Amino acid sequence: MAFYTVSNVENLRICVVMVGLPARGKSFIAQKIVRYLSWLSIKAKCFNVGNYRRKAGSGHPDAEFFDFNNKAAFKIRQKAAEAAAYDMMKWYEEENGVVAILDGTNTTRERRDWILKICRERAIEPMFLESWSDDTDMILRNISDVKTSSPDYEGVDPDVATSDFLERIAKYEQVYEPLDREKDKNLTYVKLINVAQEVVINRIQTYLESRVVFYVMNLHIRPRCIWLSRHGESVYNVEKKIGGDSCLSERGFQYAKKLPELVKQSAGDADLTIWTSTLIRTQQTAQDLPYKQLQWKALDELDAGVCDGMTYEEIEEKYPGDFKARDENKYEYRYPGGESYRDVVIRLEPIIMELERQENILIVTHQAVLRCIYAYFMNVPQEESPWMSIPLHTLIKLEPKAYGTEVTKIKANIPAVSTYKEKGTSRVGESTQDGTKYQNFLLSIPESKR
Numbered sequence: 350m351a352f353y354t355v356s357n358v359e360n361l362r363i364c365v366v367m368v369g370l371p372a373r374g375k376s377f378i379a380q381k382i383v384r385y386l387s388w389l390s391i392k393a394k395c396f397n398v399g400n401y402r403r404k405a406g407s408g409h410p411d412a413e414f415f416d417f418n419n420k421a422a423f424k425i426r427q428k429a430a431e432a433a434a435y436d437m438m439k440w441y442e443e444e445n446g447v448v449a450i451l452d453g454t455n456t457t458r459e460r461r462d463w464i465l466k467i468c469r470e471r472a473i474e475p476m477f478l479e480s481w482s483d484d485t486d487m488i489l490r491n492i493s494d495v496k497t498s499s500p501d502y503e504g505v506d507p508d509v510a511t512s513d514f515l516e517r518i519a520k521y522e523q524v525y526e527p528l529d530r531e532k533d534k535n536l537t538y539v540k541l542i543n544v545a546q547e548v549v550i551n552r553i554q555t556y557l558e559s560r561v562v563f564y565v566m567n568l569h570i571r572p573r574c575i576w577l578s579r580h581g582e583s584v585y586n587v588e589k590k591i592g593g594d595s596c597l598s599e600r601g602f603q604y605a606k607k608l609p610e611l612v613k614q615s616a617g618d619a620d621l622t623i624w625t626s627t628l629i630r631t632q633q634t635a636q637d638l639p640y641k642q643l644q645w646k647a648l649d650e651l652d653a654g655v656c657d658g659m660t661y662e663e664i665e666e667k668y669p670g671d672f673k674a675r676d677e678n679k680y681e682y683r684y685p686g687g688e689s690y691r692d693v694v695i696r697l698e699p700i701i702m703e704l705e706r707q708e709n710i711l712i713v714t715h716q717a718v719l720r721c722i723y724a725y726f727m728n729v730p731q732e733e734s735p736w737m738s739i740p741l742h743t744l745i746k747l748e749p750k751a752y753g754t755e756v757t758k759i760k761a762n763i764p765a766v767s768t769y770k771e772k773g774t775s776r777v778g779e780s781t782q783d784g785t786k787y788q789n790f791l792l793s794i795p796e797s798k799r
Contacts, residue, residue: 361447361555361557362441362446362447362448362472362473362474363447363448363449363473363474363475363476363555363557363558363561364437364448364449364450364451364464364468364473364474364475364476365379365382365448365449365450365451365476365477365478365561366451366455366461366464366475366476366477366478367379367450367451367452367453367454367455367478367479367480368454368455368456368461368477368478368479368480368527368528368538369454369456369479369480369481369482370454370456370518370521370522370525371454371495371514371517371518371521372488372491372492372495372514372518373480373481373482373488373491374480374482374487374491374544374570375452375453375454375480376397376399376452377570377749377750378478378480378541378565378568378570379395379397379450379452380395380728380753381564381565381568381705382395382448382450382561382564382565383395383450383728384725384726384728385564385701385725386447386448386560386561387728387731388694388701388724388725388731389694389698390691390731391447391448391557392444392445392446392447392448393446393447393448393449393450394437394440394446394448394449394450395449395450395452396433396434396436396437396440396449396450396451396452397433397452397453398426398429398430398433398451398452398453398454399429399452399453399499399500399501400433400500401429401430401432401433401436402425402426402429403500403501404429404432405425405428405429405432406425409501409502409503409504409505410422410501411513411516412513412514412516412517412519412520413520415517415520415521416520417520417523417524430453430460433451433453434451434464434467437449437451438467438471438473441471441473447557448557448561449473451464454521455477456521456524456525456526457524457525457526458526458532458533461477461536465536474537474554474555474558475536475537476537476538476539476553476558476561477528477533477536477537477538477539478538478539478541478561478565479527479528479538479539479540479541480541480544481527481540481541481542481543482542482543482544483543484543487543487544487570487571490571490572491570492511492514492515493511494750495514498750498753502514527540528540528549530549530551533551534551534552535552536551536552537551537552537553537554537558538550538551538552539551539553539561539562539565541565544568544569544570545565545566545567545568545569548562548566550562563702564702564705567702567703567705567706568705569705569706569708571708573707573708573709573749574615574616574619574709574746574747574748575704575709575710575711575712575726575746575747575749576612576615576616576621576709576710576711576712576744576745576746576747577711577712577714577719577722577723577739577744577745577747578608578634578711578712578713578743578744578745579713579714579715579716579719579739579740579741579742579743580597580601580628580630580631580633580634580713580714580715580741581597581598581600581601581602581603581604581605581608581630581633581634581741581742581765582597582598582600582601582604582741582742582765582766583595583596583597583598583601583630584596584597584598585658586598586601586741586765586766586768587766588660589660589661589662589766589768589777590658590659590660591653591656591657591658591659591660591661592650592651592652592653592656592657592658593657593658594628594629594630595629595630596629596630596633597630597633597634600742600763600764600765601630601633601634601765602633603763604634604741604742604761604763604765605633605634605635605636605637606637607742607761607763608634608635608637608638608744608761609637609638609639611744611759611761612638612711612744614759615744615746615757615759616709616711619709620640620708620709621640621709621710621711622640622641622642622643622707622709622710622711623635623638623640623641623642623643623710623711623712623713624642624643624644624645624648624700624710624711624712624713624714625642625643625644625645625648625712625713625714626644626645626646626648626649626650626713626714626715626718627644627645627646627648627649628649628650628715631648631713631714631715632644634713635713638711640711645700647696647697647699647700648697648700648712648714648715648718649715649718650714650715650716650717650718651684651687651688651689651690651692651693651715651717651718652684652686652687652688652692653684653687653688654683654684654685654686654687654688655668655684655685655686655687656668656671656684656685656687657687660775661770661775661776661777662775662776664775665775668685671684671685672775676772676773678732679732679735679736679772680731680732680734680735690717690720690721690731690734690735691731693717693718693721694721694731697718697721697722700722701722701725716739716768717735719739719745720734720735720737720739721734723737723739723745723747724737726747726749726754727754727756736772738769740765740767740769741765741766741767741768742760742761742762742763742764742765743758743759743760743761744758744759744761745757745758745759746758746759766778
């Protein structure tokens with residue numbers, strides 16, 4: 350392999366270069382890394398080479414397009430890789446990017462050497478992340494996911510798509526050069542074998558690289574769902590008070606009785622684990638659910654500090670400066686003696702790591718906490734996440750996919766107060782300008798364009 354300038358291990362900019370055959374979960378992993386880092390306030394972006402290829406007019410290419418002996422097609426694919434790399438470098442310089450993910454197959458050592466060279470010339474530390482698998486069941490599941498969600502197979506008969514995709518993989522296998530302990534010993538890389546069944550790590554040197562490695566070691570790409578629910582309506586909700594550790598209201602208990610039916614309707618016979626906070630209202634909400642339950646202190650509601658137990662009207666009257674400051678920057682604002690949304694995200698990181706390790710989980714917790722968790726899965730900008738509407742008495746189902754997360758909402762049809770506070774007012778209650786309108790708008794946009 351060619352020798353390039355020695356990297357600076359203190360470099361804060363890294364490029365995660367995906368490596369591997371199609372249907373190995375690369376795009377899924379790439380998108381997850383971006384969501385995770387963005388959620389932690391680290392500026393990250395994914396550059397998918399396939400998207401650039403489609404922009405160049407490849408349309409719905411069949412497997413022959415990916416034959417490395419097809420010189421015309423290879424030229425199109427090479428130009429797509431160059432365009433992705435050009436935009437990536439532009440993003441680093443013009444937008445102060447920190448972590449870019451170059452999402453492509455990058456199956457040959459020649460292609461990886463080229464990426465290494467252009468990164469090192471610009472003082473960007475390349476880190477190769479290979480997803481290698483010989484698990485036939487997993488590969489077929491990934492093919493099933495790709496053929497229904499990839500733009501390459503939009504409108505194509507599923508059987509035809511499967512056959513073509515298998516042939517595409519065969520074309521790549523002819524030239525595939527996996528990362529090798531000896532040949533690539535000077536590279537920084539992590540190799541995931543059958544996702545995280547075995548992990549090979551080489552020359553990880555920086556803090557950011559170690560964070561990425563720790564995160565991907567906790568991932569799996571088996572099909573699973575996550576269900577989210579706020580606790581049932583509480584006495585404090587009815588009294589318009591924030592925080593506290595009050596019991597459920599009468600309607601809140603009705604929701605607790607209804608919740609097992611909603612979960613059964615959505616989850617069927619799936620084996621679930623229930624996670625709640627340590628506060629009374631979440632445990633009362635989950636008390637009739639016939640599943641294993643765990644309590645997490647990290648899932649407790651945002652600590653309102655000196656404002657705990659007060660209404661927004663009381664806060665506005667007693668602490669007008671704080672009330673205004675929170676509206677102006679709700680994500681960063683920290684209640685005196687309490688927490689900010691950023692603080693909640695920090696304490697939720699172990700929850701997210703464990704969520705990624707698990708399969709089917711139902712989380713029963715609080716409004717601010719669910720906003721942060723929902724923002725992670727849906728890649729919602731931090732400054733907007735505190736304004737999302739997460740209504741009471743609604744079960745939310747999240748189904749992670751290769752190209753996004755599918756969302757289903759199931760309402761219990763049990764009345765409850767609204768605890769949503771619009772910006773600039775101390776009143777609670779949603780209107781046509783509230784977070785629900787924003788939420789519906791957000792869910793109508795493909796994740797790749799958010």
